[in-house]
Amino acid sequence: MPARRTDPAELVERAAKGEPRAVARLISLVENDAPQLRAVMAALAGRGGRARVVGLTGAPGVGKSTTTSALVAGLRARGRRVGVLAVDPSSPFTGGALLGDRVRMQDHATDPGVFIRSMASRGRLGGLSWAAPHALRVLDAAGCEVILVETVGVGQAEVEIAGHADTTLVLAAPGMGDSVQAAKAGVLEIADILVVNKADREGAQATVRDLRTMVGLAPSEPGGWKPPVVAVSAARAEGVDELLRQLDQHERWLEESGELRRRRRARARAEVEAIALEALRARIGSVRDHRLLDELAERVAGGGTDPYAAADELVAAVAGDVPAPLSR
């Protein structure tokens, strides 16, 4: 009965029992803007809410994949159910994903307590903002207690990941000036925990000191969180216990300070707003089958009107000239 196989409520039920194929199917559905997307999201509401989302970010080569894998091993040793979402960068042009070295993850591929999913970021910024939170909801509903979100890339992708995570780990490595530079340039501001990977290499202590100094110089509020700097050698599984301990500390702080609730609300807010804007964008397209926008663009390009006046016409057509309601 093919109809039943994609029944969203049943799929969610099966995913909640930890059935890997149901989890995979659900992620595909929410990732691909499938017709069932809305039904799946509705079925997911009220499920989960227990998963901690931990983002891992840092310059290429610092060992994000290895660190993710070491954290999975450490969490599994503590009996925690783990999800891994590896967001791969795409060329903004081709949409092709650079799948990187996922070999280490194979260690966990047969563990029923670990769900691993690679996602391409779809060749567009903002791709992550859609697909990732949807997939997080699925993994959460599937009973993952911790979800590790690993992203590759610098700049915007890092900011985005922080927007989805409860706790953000920023990775650096000794001898990689770039990675420390990136941390200095501002990634520090999104870091809840700074991780110096490859701690067995020369210069690791200097990198740790350097980052500690920067953290010390950064302004902080009373009762605020000072990002700790943790040295690990993920490939040798050294320092992982300390990193997990710091993750627990941050979790406690998030809950006690009310920051967890604040972050999750802000996330939901951004998600709802993005979906609403996308719906409004679709309405713009549906005004006379795109022809209004085309005509306005033609007039603007020809100098017949300015883009703001043209946008006013478009908004009026989309919103039916209703002034923004003050109450409803």
Added chain:
Amino acid sequence: MPARRTDPAELVERAAKGEPRAVARLISLVENDAPQLRAVMAALAGRGGRARVVGLTGAPGVGKSTTTSALVAGLRARGRRVGVLAVDPSSPFTGGALLGDRVRMQDHATDPGVFIRSMASRGRLGGLSWAAPHALRVLDAAGCEVILVETVGVGQAEVEIAGHADTTLVLAAPGMGDSVQAAKAGVLEIADILVVNKADREGAQATVRDLRTMVGLAPSEPGGWKPPVVAVSAARAEGVDELLRQLDQHERWLEESGELRRRRRARARAEVEAIALEALRARIGSVRDHRLLDELAERVAGGGTDPYAAADELVAAVAGDVPAPLSR
């Protein structure tokens, strides 16, 4: 009379006569979302439309600034009025601009036929999409025949610049594997002309050959444009004539193929759509002074509803529940 000093119509009139202070003031107004922004844009409509917009992009260190300066000198020698918009990357966090080496530009600072403006990209992607096209309209109305838009950064910033330019130059340099790598990774697809700068250095010919091979392998349509690869040494002003010749050729092709009209319409379309979406986003905020969005976020975060159902409520409140009109 301070009121007259910011009268948009008069400012535009003075800018059209080439008065540098009026141009600078107008750019500040359109850049800063000033109250007069709309009046300025309305006054600019119908002015200009003659400026060619040339984007320069490439990895840091390839010599974009030097090349821009050399092009300015070459264009001035031909009596063309030139605008330069240098878009500087900001940390996505601090909003602080890294102002790079603008020293060479000082050569042209006192030339009344050159307008130079640095813009920060405002610490956010999309910042460029607002401020840059507005500033381009001002420079166009001020009688610039060619506007060079130089951006720093990789990936998304490069794609954005291509979206605003009639012609996009992608720069590489010998011995900078990264710059060629970037070109290979897909920047090739936005390049109308590939420039190998520092042509006096070792390996320049190899870089030229490498890029020509790539261009040769790329699919192209009959009557389409094959990006030429031009070797220049901008610091020595060598190869600039050939680059200007290729720019002229591309201009001719743009006009004859109808591609210029197509590109400019697409640009106007994106601009109008972005402004309309921003207006709709503002309406979302104005629904009960953001409280509806806050309440919906709270419900989503608490599992009481899903983000799509919440977005439906928001859209209904903003658009007054009017279904997207099929005609108007």
